[in-house]
Amino acid sequence: MIFPVGHGAGPRASDQYVVRVGGTAEQLSEAEFGVWVCAHQSADLDEVLAVCADADIEDAGQHLDELLRRGLVVQVDDVTAFAQQYRLLPLFIGLGNRPDDPQQFAIGLPGLEPLAVVPATTYELWQWGWVAPSLWAHCEVLGTIGERPQLDVVLDGVSALLSDFVAVLDPVS
Template sequence: MTEPLVFPLGHPMGPFHPSPGAPPSYWVVRLGWDSPLLHDRATADVWALAHGLPDRVHGTPWTRSVCRSIALEAGVPDLDRRLDGLVARGLVAEVAPGTPAAEQFARTHRVQSLLLGLGAQPDAPGVDGIGLLGRPPLARVRPDTYEAWQWAHLWPTLFDAAAGLADMAAQAPGATPEETDPAAVLHRLLSQLHTLLSGNAVYLDRSLAVADAARG
């Protein structure tokens, strides 16, 4: 089986400094209705690394092995132990696209879009930018990924988003079977998510149903 992709869950809220100029005491993540804490810099670095690196995610499946290699390069200790801890806490998920587990993940999580659409990039035909006005794009993606960034947040789960995007494609002339098959769209969406995550153009969250159940 192909090695699963590593996905960070939650929206980073930044470090907490107990006083001006003091080092962070912890890092805050917003996940569903909760605000779990990352209690040391190395764990926060591993969670951040799970988003991917913008200059390396294109064409590179973002797996535990890739994260381990980069952590070694950067001197981040105990990658596997820290990643296992984040998985146990529900702050990271390991998902192999095209598997039943991937469908279950998609049925219980949603994608939330961030930043602004910058459209086609004049220096790179076939590439769209996402970022802040007046600045270089933070994410540079294919048009189909850009379309997912535009629309996927409107559905309650990733599974529903894939079905909705497939239905949208079916209404366009010349659509291919792969573009109109929800399972194929979900596979593509999961496989391309790190090009968006690495630029903070999206974050992954629990579905509202799961978040409400956790709160209750």
């Protein structure tokens, strides 16, 4: 399982892109940025490489290795350690539950089509996950309010929010 880290801040020059991680700005080549964007589409390494291939990104595997080395993509081998080392930061605005399906919640900008429509557990993670100092702490909070802290459900929510670009992962400082 892999996840992209940081917030894309856009192009700096014609062939340089910026991704903010914590208080630092990492500069990526166009190809590296393309792979970083592809890493949002799935937590599965093979699927990410397939998305990169569909986008005609050459040497995607090498670029992915470099992003892993630099900490702009993280490979999750130990889910507990990962959850203790990263937190989720929301982007955009919560638009509330959908009138046609009250169990689904929208995220985006008022007056526009939602960027994401997610179930209540994922919306709660998006809405309140930033308050907890880590994803692990978010799970612990869920346990104190009577919900079973299911790390796999939280990670599925992280994946969904990242794929819609409505949240970012940030390392715990």
